[in-house]
């Protein structure tokens with residue numbers, strides 16, 4: 150059968166790892182799971198209580214507003230002011246989405262069509278690479294060079310790749326998708342980088358979609374910048390923010406797209422055709438989370454930082470050199486030299502079967518990812534230490 154929108158998608162390598170994980174568990178093996186970036190920490194109590202209370206009110210059982218309740222959009226604007234000092238008009242510059250992933254995908258429908266192109270770093274979160282294709286557009290990839298780790302070597306600058314991609318395409322790209330702190334590489338940037346990116350876009354009349362899923366996950370005092378902190382960014386940029394990681398509310402599906410009012414209006418219009426909004430009790434609880442548990446992301450960040458230190462410290466101790474990320478909830482680990490002949494899928498498979506440790510193979514995130522595996526910080530410190538012991542036993546070739 151012909152399934153036009155999905156036939157071109159590469160095989161989902163994470164499914165292979167999930168299958169191996171499930172098979173190992175069904176044999177009673179204890180897999181320490183760093184595979185999927187699915188937060189294990191609870192959502193704020195206040196939000197859970199509000200959800201239960203609001204669900205008992207039949208008025209909340211009806212269709213809600215697809216663009217989000219006014220107070221939800223206001224809560225988002227208030228948070229942007231407080232955390233990033235960015236002014237947003239909740240009526241014209243904020244639209245609620247069913248998580249960042251849905252928001253980004255439908256945003257591509259709004260911005261792109263057949264014949265258009267989008268520039269996307271690779272490796273990247275899979276929907277960044279697939280989303281433009283769902284809208285019928287082409288993707289041009291740019292190597293994801295960690296801007297924080299750039300040297301002066303030519304080709305080692307993210308912008309060199311961007312420029313090369315720009316010049317390579319016969320059709321002027323309409324969209325650049327990016328995301329910092331970055332999944333899977335955890336590359337993190339400063340405001341000067343964002344300024345350069347916005348200037349690049351303004352000079353070339355291209356739209357930037359910045360997926361800010363790890364907005365609140367900067368470590369050691371680092372605050373990831375919002376692209377909207379750059380003057381004039383609203384002329385060409387939109388940003389996706391989500392409660393998934395910031396408030397550990399992954400299953401609730403509450404996100405936002407903020408920024409350029411024309412693009413916000415366009416996505417709002419599309420969504421008015423597609424959905425009737427998130428279940429109203431969820432929206433009400435999300436308002437409470439943002440207004441009354443606004444410091445919850447700080448608590449989560451501390452937990453992730455402790456886990457990061459345990460994993461990075463442990464891997465380096467057993468002779469698997471990895472860098473310490475400034476942000477995100479991932480460790481992007483190069484396959485250690487004595488095992489470098491394995492592909493990332495082979496190495497991830499080996500780690501499950503021999504070390505009972507699940508990771509994500511880098512190839513699942515696109516070109517340039519195959520020499521790495523990704524650890525998501527979703528296991529606590531004790532389990533992380535257990536994983537380090539298992540890895541040490543299973544990888545005797547490490548120094």
Ligand SMILES: Cc1ncc(COP(=O)(O)O)c(C=O)c1O
Nearest residue numbers: 186248249250274332362391393
């Ligand atoms: C870059 C990025 N964007 C979006 C998401 C998903 O966000 P949401 O749950 O809001 O759809 C993730 C989750 O892993 C992610 O890494």
